[in-house]
Structures are given as structure tokens and as C-alpha cells.
Amino acid sequence: MSAGQLRTAAEPKPVPAALQNPDAAAQSRNSDRRQRNSRLFYWLCILIACLSVLVLGVLLLSIGVQGGHRLTPTLLTSAHSELNPEVAGMWPSIVGSFFVLLVCAAFAIPLGIATAVFLEEFQPKSAWLNMARGFIQLNIANLAGVPSIVYGLLGLSAFVYMFNVFGQIQVNESTAWVIAGEQRFYQVRSLETGQIVLIPQSDPTQSKITITGPIRGVDAAGNPVDIEVWEPGTPRPTDSEIKRRTVRLGATGGAYSERSWYFFRLPLGPSFLAGGLTLGLVILPIVIISSQESLRAVSPALREASSGLGATTWQTVRFVSLPVAVPGILTGVILAMGRAIGEAAPVLIVLGAAISKDSGPQNLMDNVVTMPLLIFDWAGRQQATFQELAAAAIIVLLVALLLLNGAAIYLRQKMQQA
Amino acid sequence: MPIPVALEKREFRSTASKLWSEKLIVVILATSALLTVLITIGIVAMLLTQSLEFFRSPYVTLGGFLGGTEWTALQAPELADAKFGILPLLSGTMRVTIIAMVIALPLGLITAIYLSEFASRRIRAWLKPTLEIIAGIPTVVLGYFAILVISPSLQLFSGGAFDTFNSASAGIAVGILCLPMVCSLAEDALQAVPRSLREGAYGLGCTPFETSVRVVVPAALSGVISAFLLAFSRAIGETMVVALAAGTRATFTADPRQQSQTMTGFIVEMIKSESEFGTVQYYSLYAVAITLFLITFLMTLLGQLIRRRYRESYQ
Numbered sequence: 001m002s003a004g005q006l007r008t009a010a011e012p013k014p015v016p017a018a019l020q021n022p023d024a025a026a027q028s029r030n031s032d033r034r035q036r037n038s039r040l041f042y043w044l045c046i047l048i049a050c051l052s053v054l055v056l057g058v059l060l061l062s063i064g065v066q067g068g069h070r071l072t073p074t075l076l077t078s079a080h081s082e083l084n085p086e087v088a089g090m091w092p093s094i095v096g097s098f099f100v101l102l103v104c105a106a107f108a109i110p111l112g113i114a115t116a117v118f119l120e121e122f123q124p125k126s127a128w129l130n131m132a133r134g135f136i137q138l139n140i141a142n143l144a145g146v147p148s149i150v151y152g153l154l155g156l157s158a159f160v161y162m163f164n165v166f167g168q169i170q171v172n173e174s175t176a177w178v179i180a181g182e183q184r185f186y187q188v189r190s191l192e193t194g195q196i197v198l199i200p201q202s203d204p205t206q207s208k209i210t211i212t213g214p215i216r217g218v219d220a221a222g223n224p225v226d227i228e229v230w231e232p233g234t235p236r237p238t239d240s241e242i243k244r245r246t247v248r249l250g251a252t253g254g255a256y257s258e259r260s261w262y263f264f265r266l267p268l269g270p271s272f273l274a275g276g277l278t279l280g281l282v283i284l285p286i287v288i289i290s291s292q293e294s295l296r297a298v299s300p301a302l303r304e305a306s307s308g309l310g311a312t313t314w315q316t317v318r319f320v321s322l323p324v325a326v327p328g329i330l331t332g333v334i335l336a337m338g339r340a341i342g343e344a345a346p347v348l349i350v351l352g353a354a355i356s357k358d359s360g361p362q363n364l365m366d367n368v369v370t371m372p373l374l375i376f377d378w379a380g381r382q383q384a385t386f387q388e389l390a391a392a393a394i395i396v397l398l399v400a401l402l403l404l405n406g407a408a409i410y411l412r413q414k415m416q417q418a
Numbered sequence: 419m420p421i422p423v424a425l426e427k428r429e430f431r432s433t434a435s436k437l438w439s440e441k442l443i444v445v446i447l448a449t450s451a452l453l454t455v456l457i458t459i460g461i462v463a464m465l466l467t468q469s470l471e472f473f474r475s476p477y478v479t480l481g482g483f484l485g486g487t488e489w490t491a492l493q494a495p496e497l498a499d500a501k502f503g504i505l506p507l508l509s510g511t512m513r514v515t516i517i518a519m520v521i522a523l524p525l526g527l528i529t530a531i532y533l534s535e536f537a538s539r540r541i542r543a544w545l546k547p548t549l550e551i552i553a554g555i556p557t558v559v560l561g562y563f564a565i566l567v568i569s570p571s572l573q574l575f576s577g578g579a580f581d582t583f584n585s586a587s588a589g590i591a592v593g594i595l596c597l598p599m600v601c602s603l604a605e606d607a608l609q610a611v612p613r614s615l616r617e618g619a620y621g622l623g624c625t626p627f628e629t630s631v632r633v634v635v636p637a638a639l640s641g642v643i644s645a646f647l648l649a650f651s652r653a654i655g656e657t658m659v660v661a662l663a664a665g666t667r668a669t670f671t672a673d674p675r676q677q678s679q680t681m682t683g684f685i686v687e688m689i690k691s692e693s694e695f696g697t698v699q700y701y702s703l704y705a706v707a708i709t710l711f712l713i714t715f716l717m718t719l720l721g722q723l724i725r726r727r728y729r730e731s732y733q
Contacts, residue, residue: 345686
């Protein structure tokens with residue numbers, strides 16, 4: 001019995017079928033399949049990667065075909081024309097974009113770099129400050145994700161209306177605090193046909209004046225004159241020089257304001273200043289994040305060397321970190337400006353949808369049209385001509401973007417060489 | 419890295435006056451950092467106060483706003499007839515966003531895998547700038563592309579089943595817009611995966627496909643998810659494409675062939691109509707905006723928090 005048991009125990013255990021008879025064919029099939037899948041995936045990757053190149057190609061080609069023949073000097077020099085699209089152009093929008101970008105850069109770049117320097121270079125000294133720093137950092141990342149149209153609404157409240165601090169907004173017009181640059185007059189017609197005299201307005205609430213007697217005024221050129229009064233029934237002066245500064249008794253005149261280029265009031269209203277500041281809010285997080293990354297790339301050894309030489313933190317920043325990080329910061333800033341130049345939604349909300357302006361801004365509070373706004377308006381129209389004009393304007397916008405990006409690359413290379 | 423001039427000259431002085439001006443500078447810098455917090459506070463305060471005006475109106479209820487299936491703020495001739503239900507706008511936004519994500523997420527992820535795992539140096543040198551150019555194209559240009567090319571092609575291939583303005587063409591354009599963003603964020607995440615994991619997978623006999631899909635992508639999953647969330651929030655907030663290509667009728671359906679007004683599209687429409695300040699319609703703008711802000715803010719916050727986690731896990 002026991003011997004039999006032993007015998008069975010000594011017998012070789014049955015080997016699993018798969019091991020006993022290695023199915024080389026199945027294994028190699030399996031391996032082939034896996035290899036094939038891998039190759040398929042590789043080609044799928046290439047195909048999809050090419051797709052993005054293809055999309056870009058189709059986009060540029062279709063816009064080029066649609067708008068190429070509208071790319072004329074007229075487009076660059078004239079203004080939008082509602083009735084005659086053949087001669088419509090985008091000059092005011094080019095100037096407008098330029099001014100808006102200028103304000104945007106002046107606002108966002110210093111603020112963004114200052115914030116980045118603060119967050120990167122000044123290490124918090126307590127746990128509490130460290131938490132605050134983390135919070136600010138998270139907040140900036142979140143701001144970068146806020147839709148630009150929400151910034152537009154913030155701009156509308158904060159810059160255009162200034163939270164109604166300077167007077168409640170009336171229907172379609174706002175009362176404002178004029179700070180500088182505005183002279184208000186009443187316009188009164190003089191006896192000489194087609195000539196007017198101007199009388200300075202003393203009470204801004206009075207929108208009309210009625211002439212009751214001789215009064216001090218200015219002529220059209222701005223020189224002070226004594227304005228005389230002619231009573232109907234008495235002999236009318238004949239000398240044209242006198243007629244020019246004489247008005248009929250009881251004549252009325254409406255208010256009129258002359259604005260210098262430095263005209264400034266609060267709230268800002270739908271002006272290019274408000275538009276630029278709003279765009280500044282949009283790109284601020286981008287400027288901060290890219291500046292931070294450039295500062296982070298500065299080798300800590302340089303900072304330590306600077307501290308070792310006895311520099312304060314600010315001296316280290318000013319003379320060591322910033323000079324080294326400047327090429328990177330500059331690239332980031334220019335890329336952010338590229339974002340700003342193409343941004344339409346916030347500008348649309350702040351400046352309104354009207355595109356009929358025929359010149360650049362005349363004063364600080366003037367409304368402007370920007371390139372994306374013009375493109376948006378033209379692209380939304382039915383007429384084929386405006387559609388083509390939109391494509392041509394897009395080409396101009398893309399060229400402007402290309403120049404900006406080219407400048408970024410050039411500056412970076414130049415500074416890295418230096 | 420060039421050595422700054424100041425370090426070579428070695429002429430730093432931390433005098434008492436320098437230390438004082440240093441304090442001043444720190445205060446200035448801190449103020450500018452705090453300003454960013456102020457911007458967030460400003461956004462929230464503005465949206466809250468203005469949309470409160472909206473909900474205070476007798477024509478509006480919170481339930482009707484959140485559950486209503488009709489939005490006729492601009493179409494209704496009388497205020498009493500106007501319906502303020504956010505669902506049609508929300509469904510419009512969702513249709514556009516989902517189509518955009520169906521395009522941007524797989525394509526962006528696969529392009530990222532290609533760039534991070536397979537692409538040769540020469541192909542990278544072509545592909546990266548292309549994606550950067552697409553990322554830099556102004557959105558209004560993509561909107562124009564949607565009405566110039568995408569919508570007519572859809573109509574052509576479907577035999578006219580699509581409206582002139584439809585959510586599909588807007589969605590495709592938004593998808594193109596989000597693709598570079600998904601791609602670059604996902605590529606960052608894939609490249610943060612340590613080399614040893616890949617080598618381990620190859621050592622076990624994995625094919626390149628298995629290595630990237632079964633090892634690298636799962637290892638970078640949190641980063642990939644955060645890329646998806648950030649792109650999702652970007653698509654929801656996208657404005658000019660939908661304002662041009664999605665149409666102006668707020669429809670409550672799931673049909674991508676129809677016109678659809680999104681939340682952002684309504685805001686633009688409202689601004690263009692130059693509605694009077696202080697009317698219920700005007701304030702409805704802010705009610706829509708706060709909904710938009712809440713959704714995108716939560717998405718971005720979640721995306722950022724996940725992103726931070728994965729960054730920490732491999733450093």
C-alpha cells in the first residue's frame with residue numbers, strides 16, 4: 001500500500017498543457033498582433049499630429065483665398081463705410097488697437113512683473129505668510145482660467161461706470177466728474193451768415209442761454225471779444241467785422257464742449273483707456289505666470305553669490321535675477337500682448353459694438369474701434385463684400401501677430417547672445 | 419547662463435537707507451500681488467450685487483431661472499412675457515463644449531503622446547510651433563473660419579441637414595482652439611513621468627503602444643485629467659466663436675444641427691442690443707455671467723488642485 005503510494009508520489013506530476021506543448025505558433029501570433037497594434041498606433045499618432053498641421057493649413061489658405069484680393073491700400077487707409085463696402089477700410093481700427101494695447105501694456109506689464117518678483121524672490125518668513133503666498137498663487141492660476149468675457153463685465157463695472165461712485169448712470173449717458181481738458185461754451189449765431197460766437201458756460205446744469213445784453217465771449221479762433229447785441233427794429237450793422245461779433249437780442253444758444261487731447265473725466269466711460277485697462281486685467285495672470293517661470297529658471301547659485309557679496313534681497317532682484325530673467329520675461333510679455341491684440345470679447349463689452357468711428361482716438365476719453373471688433377462686425381454681416389473684407393482684415397491682424405511674435409524671438413536671441 | 423555685471427563688480431552695500439528703501443519696495447511689490455486678490459474679489463462682488471438686482475425683480479424667481487426651459491430675454495416684446503430660464507443657454511453651452519471636447523481631448527492627448535514618446539527631434543521642431551500658432555490664433559478668426567469653412571462643409575456632407583448657424587460648427591472650431599492647450603498640458607504631464615517606469619515596461623516586453631497607453635498615461639493620469647478640466651473650462655467660457663457661428667436662438671435640445679445660443683453668446687447679444695442700464699434684461703446678463711463664472715471657476719480650481727498634486731508626486 002505504502003509502496004504504491006510512494007510510486008504515485010514519485011510519478012512525474014502532469015504538466016499543464018500549455019507548458020507541455022508550447023504552442024509556438026499561438027505565441028508568435030500574439031506577439032505579431034501586439035507588434036501590429038503598436039505600429040498601427042504609431043501611424044495613428046502621426047496621422048493625428050498631421051491633422052493639426054492640416055487644419056492650420058486649411059485655415060490660412062481659406063482666409064487667404066477669401067480675403068487676398070481685398071488686401072488693398074484702401075483697406076489700410078480708409079474707414080468703415082456702411083453704404084459703400086467697396087471702399088471700406090480698417091485704418092481707425094489699427095490705430096485703435098495700437099492705443100488700447102499701449103494702455104494695456106503700461107498697466108499689466110509693471111504690475112505683472114512686480115507680482116511675479118514678489119512671489120518668486122521674497123520667500124515668506126512664517127508659515128502664515130507661506131499660506132498666504134500659496135493662496136495668492138492659486139488665485140492667480142484661477143484668474144488665468146476666468147473667461148475673458150467676465151473680465152469684460154468687470155471692466156464695465158470698474159472702469160466704464162466705476163461702480164457708480166461718480167453719479168448714478170442715466171439711460172445711455174453718464175454724469176461724470178470732468179477733471180481736465182474740457183471747455184464748455186454756448187454757441188450763438190451771429191449776424192454774419194454762418195458765423196457763430198462762443199460764450200463760456202459758467203453753470204454746467206444750464207444747457208441753454210438766452211442773450212439779454214452785451215456779454216464777454218470768444219470768437220471761433222478762441223480770442224476774447226466783447227459781444228454786442230442788435231435789437232430788431234434798430235438799424236442793423238453793415239460792417240462784416242462788427243456783424244461777426246454781434247448777436248440778435250433774445251437769440252438762444254446750446255451748450256457745446258471743446259475737448260483737448262488730455263480731456264479726462266471719471267468714470268472713464270467707454271473709452272480706449274477703459275478698454276486697455278480691461279485687456280490688462282485679462283493678460284495680467286499670463287504675464288505673472290510667465291515672468292514667474294523665467295525668474296524660477298534663474299540659477300539659485302547666482303542669488304546665493306549675490307547674497308554672499310552682501311546684497312539685500314531687492315539688490316539681488318534688481319541687479320542679478322531680473323537682468324538674467326529679462327529675455328524670458330520679455331518673451332512672455334510679448335506673447336501676452338499677442339493674446340491681447342486678438343482678444344475681442346472684453347473689448348466688445350467695454351467699448352460697445354459700434355464700429356462707425358472714422359479716426360483714431362481724439363482725446364483720452366474717446367471711444368475706439370479695434371481690429372478684432374471690426375472683424376467680428378464684418379464677419380457677422382450677410383453681404384459678400386463685408387465677408388471678404390473680414391478675411392482681409394484677419395490677414396492684417398495675423399500679420400500684426402506675426403510681427404509681435406517675430407519681435408519676441410528676435411529679442412530673445414539678441415539678448416541671449418549679449 | 420551669463421553672469422550679471424553686478425556680480426562681477428561686487429559692489430553691493432546694504433546701508434541703513436538701502437534697507438529702508440528695501441522695505442518700501444517690498445510694500446509696493448506686496449501691494450501689486452494683493453491687487454490680484456482684489457481682482458477676484460471685484461469680480462465676485464460685481465457679479466453678486468448685479469445679479470442680486472436681477473433676482474430681486476418681480477418677473478424672476480430663482481426656481482424659474484434654474485429650472486426654466488425657455489429664455490426669451492431679448493425676443494419678448496413685453497417684459498411680462500419674457501422667460502428667464504437658464505437651461506436653454508446651459509444646453510447650448512454644453513452642446514458646443516461637448517463637441518469641442520470630443521474633438522480636443524482624444525486628438526490633443528494622442529498628439530501629446532506622440533510628441534512625448536515617439537516624435538523625432540525634427541518632427542517636434544515642426545509640430546510644436548504649429549500647435550503654438552494655432553494656440554495664438556485670435557478666437558474671432560476661428561469663429562470666422564467656422565462660418566466660412568466648417569459650417570458650409572457640414573451642410574455639404576449632410577445634404578443640408580445643418581442650419582447655417584449650428585452648434586456643431588461652433589463646437590468643432592472651439593475644439594480646434596482647445597487642442598493645443600490639451601496637448602501642451604498633457605505633454606507636460608507625460609514628460610513628468612519618470613524614465614524608469616518606461617524602461618521597466620520595455621524590460622517586461624511591452625510594445626511602445628502598451629508602454630504609452632498602459633503605463634505612461636495612467637502614471638500621468640492626474641495631469642491629463644487636469645488638462646481636460648482646464649480645457650473644458652476654456653471651452654465653456656469661449657465667446658467669439660459661438661457669437662459668430664452658433665446662432666442667436668436659445669434652444670433647449672440635444673441636436674447639434676440646430677442653432678444654439680450659449681451663455682457667452684447671450685452676453686454678447688445683450689451688449690450688442692444696447693439694452694438700457696437697469697432693466698431686468700440688463701441684469702439678466704449678470705445672472706448668466708455668474709452661472710458661467712461659477713462653472714468655470716470650479717473647473718479651473720479642481721484642475722489646478724489636481725495639477726499641483728501630480729507635480730508634487732514626481733518631484
